[in-house]
Amino acid sequence: MMIDFQILATEVGAIARAAGAAILEIYADESNFGIEHKADNSPLTRADQAANAVIMAGLTKLDFQAPIVSEENKEVPYQERKDFDYFWLVDPLDGTKEFIKRNGEFTVNIALVKDGSVVFGVVYVPVTGELFWAAKGHGAFEAKAAGPERIEAANFTMKDAGLKVVASRSHLNEGTQAFIDGLVDPVLVSKGSSLKLLLVASGAAHLYPRLAPTMEWDTAAAQVIVEEAGGKVLQAATKEPVVYNKENLLNPHFIVYGQLRD
Template identity: 45%
Template sequence: MFEHALAQQVVRITHEAGEAILEIYKQDFTVYEKSDASPLTDADLAAHNIIVKGLEAISDLPVLSEESADIDWQTRQSWSDYWLVDPLDGTKEFVKKNGEFTVNIALISQGIPILGVVYAPVLKHTYVGVSGLGAYKIDNQQTTKISPKVHQAPESWKVVGSRSHQSPEIQTLLAELDGETELVAMGSSLKLCLVAEGKAHLYPRLGPTSEWDTAAAQAVVEASGGKVTIIDGLDSALDSDAVPLRYNQKESILNPYFLVSC
């Protein structure tokens, strides 16, 4: 992999968490219910514990994880740098056993994701993004630099959609595009990575997400040369001065709607 010591350490931690997830994935597992009625498995908790222990061994920065999200805003707002973690993004994909789930670790500095690792344990795909150094995909021990693909007419727009979440407003936005559109279905944070590696042109998200759902993959997108911008309408999101998605800027950990693009 490209030489960046901290990124290499984070990759190792995501892989260790992924192995723990796979041990449970191969078995008959228990699905619990969170307070918001989303599924929670033993795999989320196993990965969380490995990641927190691993990050504490390499850094003294605080960690905000989906599985330890009860840190109050008064504490969080004093953080300039911290780790933002989703131990298992795509729990519904995990439960369905379609392999489209990921381990996500991001380093946030002043609200910006400056380092991110997204690992898909079943697919054995690792995406790494480091601000200023580019984005890479590790597949079967081979490391390839990735970049988004600019749409060229008359090719169809490849637009990423979710297998588990669909918004009726998406069709309204797609109608604003000039040309045909083709839906590329994918689960979890892999949706953002598809844009980062040029397999899709756009990923509009007009549904709820939390900051840990997107941070690591956004680091990959932005390091690759892509953008993740707050969406009020498709035209405004595609503007060069569109507002980028940022982190730990407010008490709520819910993201606004956003667009991933080149």
Template identity: 50%
Template sequence: MTLAPADMIQDMIAIARDAGKAIMEIYQRDFEVMTKDDKSPLTEADLASHHTIIDRLKAGHPDIPVLSEESKAIPYEERMAWTRYFLIDPLDGTKEFVKRNGEFTVNIALIENGRPVAGAVYAPVPDVSWYAAEGFGAWKATADDEPVAIAAARLESLENLRVVGSRSHPSPAMQAVLDELPDHELLPMGSSIKLCAVADGSADFYPRLGPTCEWDTGAAQCVVEQAGGCVITLQGDSVSYNKEDILNPFFLVIASVDDDLRGRLGALAARHANEQR
């Protein structure tokens, strides 16, 4: 029997939290930092989280394939036949983990036909979870408190936007966009917490005008969309998944907004992204 996304999300967030426990065991002691082929950092915590998630998903959902940042590369010729799969980032924000600033997450998404239909994001240091699924809504849980339903803020103008930006990956194009916005507040953050901040109403706008991969965004995109916001390309299309190139296009995360404001933000970001290229 094929389970609906809403019937799978509780298991997904439980697995994310268990992966977070494996990460914290390493975070609280000395650890070695390795370098991957793309020069990005890798720690034993990334691998411990990866194995925890993979083992649990294969045990509970053996018929659903898994794509992980730390998996051996899976050829597109194999992936292109997938209509349903798990997409995971075992430790999003490894640079933040190494800096020990607590701004890193575990991300598990369920992708169906190129769309994230369930997503679990867990930040182990503050012990906060954001999770969502079609037919289930979007939720946030802090430590042992009862989960609360979340909704993106409603934007009526571009005044006083709360803008989130990458703490470790700033870009000239991002700064150019900020320079053209009216009065705003910049909130630097790491990992997929940035998208979740838009989802839970604590931020309004996140322009990502730098490189990311599909596993960086899948889970949090579901949370944003189920909370009433959007994650769109600079052309206004929803960010999609299981492409031949797992790199995402530049994208915008925007709270609940009408078409006019969404279009104005898209045009602004596109102009400066083109200048950067």
């Protein structure tokens, strides 16, 4: 199947922007976030559900049709998922905790997965209006008024001094601390949601060690953006790329690299 990713980027970008608008409408009304907690105690707001409704409606109207797996939909059993050719993998509001804190560091993530890897992804930042997208083999871009602008990850070696590392300043776990301790005068950069991967994709940071749990929908859209910007998202244990549509949708621990030279 030939997909025109340029057209898809325009269409899915518009869906992500519409979802972002739905999120911002609720974001403006702090007294009415409608915060609930899911079974795993992670927060859910009216904004997660509103964005999900917009994305579901938008994707089902596209000429290109594929099943949808979303964080906010009922879980699709693996028996059914394993036979999917293409499917959409969606996090309607990534960074719900950041949304609740009102620090602006949340995103809309829409990815297209085929055979375990992401072939297309859109990440939209509602508060800033920034929109990033990438398609496998086509490059990574930020949508600008004048047209798409290519983004590139920074070029570096692990021995360089002053590497910018995306990590939480407040709670570094042992594995992350050990990783950072192996670097020369690293500079810590803190960000929420999939913006962490975008910092590496755009060259604003060099490394992002994620030695803590994430789900597939948290990383899919941003992973293809990192890869097409020249970087890598590798499993910490095996150094193989992070893969998708596993039986368990929990990601392994991983490290995001910009353009690493030996």
